Amino acid sequence: xxxxxxxxxxxxxxxxxxAYLRARRVEGHLLPDEIVAALPSVPRDHPLxxxxxxxxxxxxxxxxxxxxxxxxxxxxDAGCGNGWLAHRIAGIEGASVVGVDVNEVELDQARRVxxxxxxxxxxxxxxxxSPLPVEPLDIVVLASxxxxxxxxxxLIARLLAALQPGGEVxxxxxxxxxxxxxxxxxxxxARHYAQIGVPEMIGAYHHHAWSAFAxxxxxxxxxxxxxxxxxxxxxxxxRHSPFPWLRFVNQERPx
Numbered sequence: 001x002x003x004x005x006x007x008x009x010x011x012x013x014x015x016x017x018x019a020y021l022r023a024r025r026v027e028g029h030l031l032p033d034e035i036v037a038a039l040p041s042v043p044r045d046h047p048l049x050x051x052x053x054x055x056x057x058x059x060x061x062x063x064x065x066x067x068x069x070x071x072x073x074x075x076x077d078a079g080c081g082n083g084w085l086a087h088r089i090a091g092i093e094g095a096s097v098v099g100v101d102v103n104e105v106e107l108d109q110a111r112r113v114x115x116x117x118x119x120x121x122x123x124x125x126x127x128x129x130s131p132l133p134v135e136p137l138d139i140v141v142l143a144s145x146x147x148x149x150x151x152x153x154x155l156i157a158r159l160l161a162a163l164q165p166g167g168e169v170x171x172x173x174x175x176x177x178x179x180x181x182x183x184x185x186x187x188x189x190a191r192h193y194a195q196i197g198v199p200e201m202i203g204a205y206h207h208h209a210w211s212a213f214a215x216x217x218x219x220x221x222x223x224x225x226x227x228x229x230x231x232x233x234x235x236x237x238x239r240h241s242p243f244p245w246l247r248f249v250n251q252e253r254p255x
Contacts, residue, residue, distance in 0.1 A: 019200035021105055026196045030106070031082065037113050039084035058172045058241040059085055061222060062141070067092050074138045076100055078127040078159075079145030083110025083120075089141070090120035098134050100125045128155055136164050144173035147205055153212050156248050160216075163250040171246040179209045213246065221245040 024030050028047055035042060040056040042049050066073070071094015077086040080099030083106075090097040099122040101107045110122050125133055128149050132140070140159050146152045152171075159169050177185055185207045193201040222245035 016200070016204050017103065019198050019204065020103065023193065023196060023198040023201050024106075026198065033109065033113050036082045036084055036109060039082075040088075054241040054243075055173065058222075058243065058245065059088060059143075061245065062143075062170060062172055063088060063092065065221070066095070066139070069139075071095065074134070074136060075141065076127075076132055076134055076137060076139070077141045077143065078132070079142060079148070080107070080110060080122065082106040083114045083122060085141070085143055086110070086120060086122070087114040087117060090114075090117050095119060097121075098123055100127050100132065100134075102126045131158070131162060135162070137162060138164055138167050140167075140169045142169065142171045142174070146171050146174040146208065150206055152206075152208055153214075153216060156213070156216055160248055160250045165250055165252040167250045169248040171244075171248075173241065173243050175207070176213075176244050176246075177207060177209050179211065182207050182209055213248075216248050217251055219247045219249070221247050 021030070031039075035046070040052045040059055042052045046052075066075075066089060071092075073092070073095045075089055075095055075097045077083075077089060077097060077099045078101075080086045080101050081103060083099050086097050086099035087110075089095055096119045099107075099110055099120070101110075101122075102124060104124060107122055107124055114120060115122070123133060140163070142156075146155075149155050156169050156171075160167070163169070175185070189205050189207070190202045193199055193205070222241075
């Protein structure tokens with residue numbers, strides 16, 4: 001099962017917020033405050049325990065990387081949902097973090113659970129439709145968010161242009177496919193949302209090939225999508241995220 005994290009964007013022609021929240025509720029991804037406060041750790045007997053093992057793996061790599069950067073760092077977690085990852089990032093010395101989302105239900109939970117952190121705040125904003133309301137800015141994190149964006153290349157190009165020279169966009173916890181695998185992935189998603197009774201989400205969940213990012217200054221920092229890596233991932237009992245970690249850098253030189 002694909003590990004999901006809340007990250008919602010506008011989808012035309014459907015009430016996407018209602019559909020998204022209904023899907024989250026059926027899938028068990030709307031969590032009580034006490035579990036959200038401890039994420040990515042969840043009880044071993046929790047139905048989503050294996051998914052959160054993957055999230056713990058990918059977030060640990062990201063946090064370790066960000067901890068090597070010299071502060072101060074101004075960071076946006078775009079599609080922050082219940083705010084757990086924004087909260088973890090805000091624990092890095094020198095980091096100030098803004099969690100941005102349009103999912104008001106989980107955004108309210110983020111404020112309730114993590115709102116007292118001194119270097120963390122949450123804003124309601126549709127980052128896929130308009131510029132981020134935060135500047136200047138060093139880093140944008142898109143964690144399990146790009147699959148809800150129809151044109152990720154255009155979005156990332158716009159985010160890069162808004163960053164300081166040398167600023168970075170990081171994409172984690174989003175599947176990226178070879179062209180030949182797209183049709184099967186789309187069919188699996190359509191079946192899933194039909195089975196859980198939220199067919200409106202079929203058009204809201206997007207599948208992207210590597211070619212969607214070809215025109216961007218991209219570096220792959222982690223990738224277990226190859227056949228050898230997939231077998232290794234299964235042997236490790238799904239403790240390591242199978243999704244790639246992509247970094248995009250604003251290559252503009254400081255003036």
